[in-house]
Amino acid sequence: MATQTHEAAGQAAEAAAPGMPQLDFSNWGNQIFWLLVTLVVIYFVLSRIALPRIAAVLAERQGTITNDIAAAEELKAKAVDAENAYNKALADARAEAQRIIAETKAEIQADLDAATAKADAEIAAKVAEGETVIAGIRATALDAVKVVAKDTAAEIVAALSGEADAATVDAAVAARIKG
């Protein structure tokens, strides 16, 4: 019974509304009124509270990101500077080491040169001394050869001819030795 009345009511409503409830203009006023209320409420909630808040949050986030990026750039620059300073220090130390090595090498070379020169001089002195001694020995040897030659020649002449003129033998030996 209840369902029957419900169906009847439904049919009555259908009869009243021409097929589509959308075209039942009797309730348009009601819908439009509540729509306008809804739109005004949403508009005020959005424009007064929600949108400025979200805009502020987004701006703040953008600012934070920008600041962080700037800070990161700064730190990166600092790191690059530190690296450059380190490289420079390293290069300086290397150059200093090279300089010290060169200096030491030069000093050693100078010492070496001096010692070599001294040794050379000593050797030269020794050689000269030796040469004089050799010259003296050679001179005495030559004299001895002359004496032996004269004596030998005189003896040979005496043995061959019985008599030797000492002066003639001397002259002949001297001429032979020179020639």
Add this chain to the structure above:
Amino acid sequence: MATEAHGAEEGGLVFHPMDQFIVKPLFGGDTIEWYTITNVTLWMALAVVAVIAMMVLGTSRRATVPSRSQSIGELAYVFVYKMVEDVAGKDAIKFFPYIMTLFMFIVFANFLGLIPMSFTTTSHFAVTVVLALLVFLTVTITGFVKNGMHFLGLFWVSSAPLPLRPILAIIELISYFVRPVSHSIRLAGNVMAGHAVIKVFAGFAAIAAVSPVSVIAITAMYGLEVLVAFIQAYVFTILTCVYLKDALHPSH
């Protein structure tokens, strides 16, 4: 008993797909005055509650690193803001709260309408016509305030050959006045059609033999309707932006 069963079977084939759109007073009574609290009032109020929940409560922590709810609110904000900026231009930004209001209302009305047994406010021409007329009036008034009589240059296609211009002007004029009609019927028509089709499929579910097919069809339609709910809100909003661009920069 037998007659009842027979009646039920017949009832399974007698559809009432449009019953879901009937406007009813919530607290009894038969007459609907303009101030009567109806199911329209209820579902619009729920839309307001949903907007407040998402855009106000969701963002209440104002976190620099957003929570999930705040992300969604920001996503909606940026989505509409970019749309207004890209489509209508930088000087349309002062209309952003207005366009955001339209978008949020339509999107929530559409999605709330997808809840079973709910009432879809955007399926009614009364609602969409008002929305479209608001846009139409805003655009027209803005056009005349910003550009004065130059706004009429919108209808005078100066790049066309001179003899064609009067004809084009008539076409442009007609298309301009058809805008609110298409703008409103597109939204209500899409939403209404989808809901009605789901109801028709649901009617078929009463017959045991086709009920699996019917349930699958309802599921598929529901998925499509979820898409439509968002896309129609998006289309309504982006067309508003396009019209607004015409008002701000009427040169062709």
